[in-house]
Amino acid sequence: MLFPWVCLLLGLLGLAAATEDRHTNNWAVLVCASRYWFNYRHMANTLAMYRTIKRLGIPDSNIILMLADDVACNARNVFPATVYANKDRHLDLYGDNVEVDYRGYEVTVENFLRLMTGRLSDNVPPNKRLLSDASSNVFVYLTGHGGNEFLKFQDNEEMSAFDIADAVEQMWEKKRYNKLLFMIDTCQANTMYSQFYSPNVIATGSSELGENSLSHHNDMDIGVAVIDSFTHFVLEYIEPLNKTSRNTLQNLFDTYDYDKIHSTAGVSSHLSTTPPSEILITDFFGGVAGVEVEQPATAPEGDVAIGAGWESSEGAFHRQDSARTFRKIATTETAGLPFTPTSSTPIRGILGAAVLVGAAALAFSHSR
Ligand SMILES: *[C@@H]1O[C@H](CO)[C@@H](O)[C@H](O)[C@H]1NC(C)=O
Numbered sequence: 001m002l003f004p005w006v007c008l009l010l011g012l013l014g015l016a017a018a019t020e021d022r023h024t025n026n027w028a029v030l031v032c033a034s035r036y037w038f039n040y041r042h043m044a045n046t047l048a049m050y051r052t053i054k055r056l057g058i059p060d061s062n063i064i065l066m067l068a069d070d071v072a073c074n075a076r077n078v079f080p081a082t083v084y085a086n087k088d089r090h091l092d093l094y095g096d097n098v099e100v101d102y103r104g105y106e107v108t109v110e111n112f113l114r115l116m117t118g119r120l121s122d123n124v125p126p127n128k129r130l131l132s133d134a135s136s137n138v139f140v141y142l143t144g145h146g147g148n149e150f151l152k153f154q155d156n157e158e159m160s161a162f163d164i165a166d167a168v169e170q171m172w173e174k175k176r177y178n179k180l181l182f183m184i185d186t187c188q189a190n191t192m193y194s195q196f197y198s199p200n201v202i203a204t205g206s207s208e209l210g211e212n213s214l215s216h217h218n219d220m221d222i223g224v225a226v227i228d229s230f231t232h233f234v235l236e237y238i239e240p241l242n243k244t245s246r247n248t249l250q251n252l253f254d255t256y257d258y259d260k261i262h263s264t265a266g267v268s269s270h271l272s273t274t275p276p277s278e279i280l281i282t283d284f285f286g287g288v289a290g291v292e293v294e295q296p297a298t299a300p301e302g303d304v305a306i307g308a309g310w311e312s313s314e315g316a317f318h319r320q321d322s323a324r325t326f327r328k329i330a331t332t333e334t335a336g337l338p339f340t341p342t343s344s345t346p347i348r349g350i351l352g353a354a355v356l357v358g359a360a361a362l363a364f365s366h367s368r
Contacts, residue, residue, distance in 0.1 A: 022135060023136060023137040023179065023283065024135040024288055025062065025132070025133075025135065025287075026057075026058050026062060026136065026137050026139070026284070026286065026287045026288055027062045027063075027064075027130055027131075027132040027136050027137070027138045027139070028053050028058055028062065028063045028064070028138070028139040028284075029063075029066070029112075029116065029130060029138070029139070029140045029141070030046050030049055030053075030065050030066065030141045031067075031140075031142045031143070031144075032045065032046035032066065032067045032068060032107070032143055033107065033142060033143065033144030033151055033154065033159075034068065034143075034145060034152075034155075035107075036068075036070065036155075037071060037074050037077075037224065038224055039071075039145075040071045040083075040222065040224045040225070040226060041215050041216075041224065041225045041226050041227050041228055042143045042144055042145075042228070043067060043069070043070075043071045043072075043083060044071075044083050044084070044085035044093060044226050045085070045185055045227055045231040046065070046067055046143055047067070047085070047098065048085045048093055048227065048231065049235070050063065050065055050093075050098070051093055052235055052239070052285060053286070056238075056241070056242070056243055056285050056286035056287070057243050057282075057287030058285075058286065059287060060099045062287070063099075063101075064101045064102070064115060064127075064128070064129075065098070065099060065100050065101050066100075066101065066102040066106070066107045066111070066112065066115075067100050067102070067103060067107065068103070068104055068154065069100050069103050069104060070104065071083060076223070077222070078221060078222065079221075079222065081094060084219065085226050085227040086226075086227070087217075089219065089221075089222075099127070101127045101128055102128065105154070107153060107154060108153055108154075108156075108157065109157050109158070109163065112153075112159065113159070113164075115128065115130050116130060116140075116171055116176075117170040117171060117174070118130065118171075118174060118176060133175060133176065134175035134176075134177075134178060135178050136176070136177055136178055137177070137178055137179045137181070137283055137284055138171075138176070138177040138179075138180045138181070139183070139284040140180065140181070140182045140183070141184070141185075142183070142184045142185075142186070142192070143184070143185040143186060143228065143231065144186055145187065146184075146186035146188060146192065147191075148188050148191050148209060149161035149162070149188075149194065149195070150192075151184070161191060161194055161195040162195050164182075164192065164193075164196075165195035165196045165197060165198075168182075168196060168198045168201060169197065169198045171198070172198040172199060172200075177200070178200065179200045179201075179202070179274070179279070179284075180200060180201045180202070181201075181202050181203075181204075181284040182196070182201060182202070182204070183204050183234070184204075184205045184206065185213055185228050185230045186205075186206065187207060187211070187212045188208070188209055188210065188211060188212075189205030189207050189213060189230075189266075190206075190208045190209065190264075190266035190268075191209050192205060193205060193268055194268075196268070196271060198271065199272075199273070200271065200273065200274075201272060202267070202268070202269045202271075202272050202276060202279070203268040204253065204265065204266065204267045205230075205265065205266050206228070206229070206231075206263055206265055207230075207264060207265070207266075208263075208264045208266055211263050211264060212263065213228055213229065213230055213263050214228070214229045214261075214262045215227065215228050215229065216228060216231075216232040229260070229261045229262055229263070230261050230263065230265055233255065233256075233257075233261055234252065237252055237255050238252070238281060241281060241282070243286050245280070245281060245282055245286075247281050248277050248278065248280055249276035249277075249279045249281060249283075249284075250275070250277035250279075253267045253276060
């Protein structure tokens with residue numbers, strides 16, 4: 001008599017397991033493959049993604065951040081020690097809570113591939129290691145300058161679509177992921193995931209073969225483009241979500257719109273046994289939490305700007321097909337900066353000067 005009940009119970013358990021993702025931990029590898037001031041937006045893309053996954057619960061210990069990190073303290077930054085990616089600069093992405101794991105010239109193709117495949121020497125510290133296992137969901141985000149089946153690293157070397165595909169296969173063989181989400185924002189981005197052949201990989205990119213990815217808008221005071229269009233709209237979609245969200249990857253992919261992004265964002269899910277409509281966004285952008293998290297009485301600082309962080313703003317769109325083209329555009333933009341009516345700095349400057357002159361005159365007349 002007991003037997004059918006046991007069968008039923010096992011069946012139910014099986015069913016539950018089939019509908020729930022089986023990962024027990026989350027990891028993320030965020031890579032900004034560019035350096036130099038005029039690539040500000042690639043740094044900002046990466047830091048904005050970093051902020052979002054931390055907000056949704058992936059701890060710093062499970063995030064490997066690869067970033068040239070040369071814009072916040074760049075001599076050309078008129079807002080020192082900050083990185084902004086949004087309208088009116090109301091949300092500083094740099095803050096004092098950013099842990100960069102591979103910095104400056106450490107951001108190389110070799111280091112990235114070694115990190116992914118776990119081929120690191122014994123003396124490499126834990127913060128430079130992807131310590132994922134067969135029950136980890138791994139989110140990989142890359143941004144920089146790319147082309148057909150390659151991504152440039154710091155204007156110095158290239159990683160090919162075959163390199164990354166083989167690295168992912170090694171990860172699969174070494175049981176370093178349960179599911180892997182690959183996201184890339186660069187020119188001809190979708191070609192970078194064209195060679196994947198390993199199971200349980202979902203990939204998405206900003207533009208198809210022969211197409212550029214565009215920046216979203218310029219900040220006239222910073223003097224450069226501050227975020228790329230694809231990343232901007234992905235983050236805008238995720239911004240209102242919290243850890244309990246049931247929204248799926250398919251919901252996100254359905255928002256891809258050529259008229260907004262100005263390039264053909266792509267999705268590849270044929271390698272995944274689970275369709276994106278059954279994978280939660282928080283399965284990759286959030287951390288597994290075994291405990292209930294109570295909201296503090298006062299919202300932490302990072303949450304203040306939620307919802308307002310990624311509002312769209314009117315902005316010029318620029319090609320990012322090559323650094324050289326962009327540099328030309330950036331120079332013209334910067335050259336026109338003091339005469340731009342939208343910039344409030346000259347007005348503030350004039351008012352400030354008037355106040356100073358007034359005060360000086362007052363002091364002078366009193367001293368006589
Ligand atoms: C998460 O978002 C949902 C839907 O917007 C909301 O109902 C819920 O209260 C939020 N939970 C927390 C902990 O903020």
